[in-house]
Amino acid sequence: MTERTADTATLTPPTVPALEHRPGRWIANWDAENPAQWESVGRGIARRNLNWSIFAEFLGFVVWQLWSIVVVQLPAAGFRFSTNEIFWLISMPSLVGATLRIPYTFMVPRFGGRNWTVVSALLLLIPSTGLAFCVANPGTPFGVMLLVAALAGFGGGNFASSMANISFFYPAREKGWALGLNAAGGNLGAAVAQLAVPVAVTLLAAGTINLPVAGLMWVPLILLAAFGAWKYMDNLTSARGDVAGSLAALKEPHLWVMALLYIGTFGSFIGFAGVFPKLIKDYFPAFSSFGIGTVALSLAFLGPLVGSLARPYGGRMADRLGGARMTVAAFAAMAAITLTMVWTLPMKNFWLFLILFLALFTASGFGNGATYRMIPVIFALHSRAARTGAAPAATQKLASSALGLISAIGAYGGFVIPQVLNAANTATGSYTPAFYGFVAAYVLMLAVCWACYLRPAGHGKGHV
Structure with a gap:
């Protein structure tokens, strides 16, 4: 021994x-x-x-x-x-x-x-x-x-x-x-x-x-x-x-619904974190960095910072108010903030641009935490396994497998967002069409979340 x-x-x-x-x-x-x-x-x-x-x-x-x-x-x-x-x-x-x-x-x-x-x-x-x-x-x-x-x-x-x-x-x-x-x-x-x-x-x-x-x-x-x-x-x-659990999770419609929502929340966070320094440089080159003595400081770090800090609070508020409600609220905020940002760009006001983008990061962080919180609840209450009387341990195992797969699918947003911005800029010389596309995606995801988890005829209103 x-x-x-x-x-x-x-x-x-x-x-x-x-x-x-x-x-x-x-x-x-x-x-x-x-x-x-x-x-x-x-x-x-x-x-x-x-x-x-x-x-x-x-x-x-x-x-x-x-x-x-x-x-x-x-x-x-x-x-x-x-x-x-x-x-x-x-x-x-x-x-x-x-x-x-x-x-x-x-x-x-x-x-x-x-x-x-x-x-x-x-x-x-x-x-x-x-x-x-x-x-x-x-x-x-x-x-x-x-x-x-x-x-x-x-x-x-x-x-x-x-x-x-x-x-x-x-x-x-x-x-x-x-x-x-x-x-x-x-x-x-x-x-x-x-x-x-x-x-x-x-x-x-x-x-x-x-x-x-x-x-x-x-x-x-x-x-x-x-x-x-x-x-x-x-x-x-x-x-x-649990490879078998992962294969079983792939057959659950809820996995694909939640993967879509997670692309909108975490995908937005990681995607915008990646492009934020370039967007600042392209829109406001004079503010791309600030000289402090002999060093240069970029304010781009503020975006992922507020998004990261908001994530646990999104999960905590989801515990109190419901993950679906918080996710719907997050997508509504993200759509409204993105529209406001696009409409105010002609003002060429860097500080307004920065504040709005930080608000967008914050909303994505809240949604990130809320969406992640929804997954184990949904699989415990509304998965096929739960509806056929599976034991709680089995649905928990299924939810664990789903979390890994959903986190992987959601991370593809980090690839999609830069590529959509690049495509818009190549085709039109402007990022604006891409931002309108993101607004449409947030509205769609809001509607999907509401239809699946909040509407009276949906699954477990008020419990997700």
């Missing part, structure tokens, strides 16, 4: 299943739903794993968003790419990241949460150092740049494995808050990257920019995250993959 096992056996009451600590930081007999085990030893272990999971996922979002920040600096570094090529560099990480979320969901049961966190963190070294090498030479071919930008999708995949891992550690009564913290901590990576990178690449650069720093500055933190996960996180033998 190891020293850790002996300590646990001494501290744990006889009625509690004794945790067995195996080599490689594997834990057997984990049962978060057992109150005695949870209160005696489980909560501390879960919190330690959550803390390092948040840090690793935070860095995943940082790397995922790096190219959206770097592209606005490329002309000053001597690169001559077309607007179309710039939008591909912005959107490619989201395309790859969304796709990787599907296999990443199954990596935790296959390799262990601690082991996969180490691997997924170390994978971030490839796009971060690759970016540094690419932007150091203005002669780097666009194809190489696009490939390295695609590798930044590793950071987007981290969300799925991180959320799957933490869900195994927490009991159902605390799972929502833990997953909310994990998600919000990751989302904040987009804001911190957009704040820190412009400062870092101009610091001590004597009026120029040092673009390789945008990638290299994160290497020590990535190594720290990998070491911390290796040293302090754990694998659970009870974490089991």
